[in-house]
Amino acid sequence: MPEINPSAENVRTMLTESLGRVRKASTDYFDLLEKGLSSSPLPIAQPARELCGFMQRNVSATFDLGDKLIQAKDVQDAFKIQSDFFQDQMRAMTDQTRSIGESTMKAATGLFTPKS
Numbered sequence: 001m002p003e004i005n006p007s008a009e010n011v012r013t014m015l016t017e018s019l020g021r022v023r024k025a026s027t028d029y030f031d032l033l034e035k036g037l038s039s040s041p042l043p044i045a046q047p048a049r050e051l052c053g054f055m056q057r058n059v060s061a062t063f064d065l066g067d068k069l070i071q072a073k074d075v076q077d078a079f080k081i082q083s084d085f086f087q088d089q090m091r092a093m094t095d096q097t098r099s100i101g102e103s104t105m106k107a108a109t110g111l112f113t114p115k116s
Contacts, residue, residue, distance in 0.1 A: 013071045023063045030056045047103055054096045061089065 001086045030052065065085045072078040 012070050013055055016067070019063060019066050019070070026063070030059075047100075047107065050099070050103060054099075058089070058092065061062070061085070 033052055034049070037045050037052060040048075065081065068081045068085075069078055072081055
């Protein structure tokens with residue numbers, strides 16, 4: 001049976017490796033989703049690609065949070081990392097909501113504009 005050594009450095013190494021595998025799987029998923037959306041003839045494909053881009057950035061930011069938390073020196077450092085992440089995500093959510101609202105308004109305007 002392998003020896004189990006739960007030192008902080010071993011735990012960090014295991015978490016980093018696991019996070020790397022999950023990050024790779026997420027990247028592969030978003031690549032596949034992007035290909036599917038790119039080949040879609042549906043008129044909703046462009047807004048879906050935009051939304052997919054937002055999701056991809058949010059997931060990436062969460063993985064970056066995980067990387068930083070793994071390297072946190074103590075609980076106070078971990079709380080600061082989480083607080084910074086929360087503030088960054090709130091700003092990103094505001095920007096993403098604004099962008100989605102603008103895209104929706106453009107699409108709605110296009111629906112009601114008379115075609116000649």
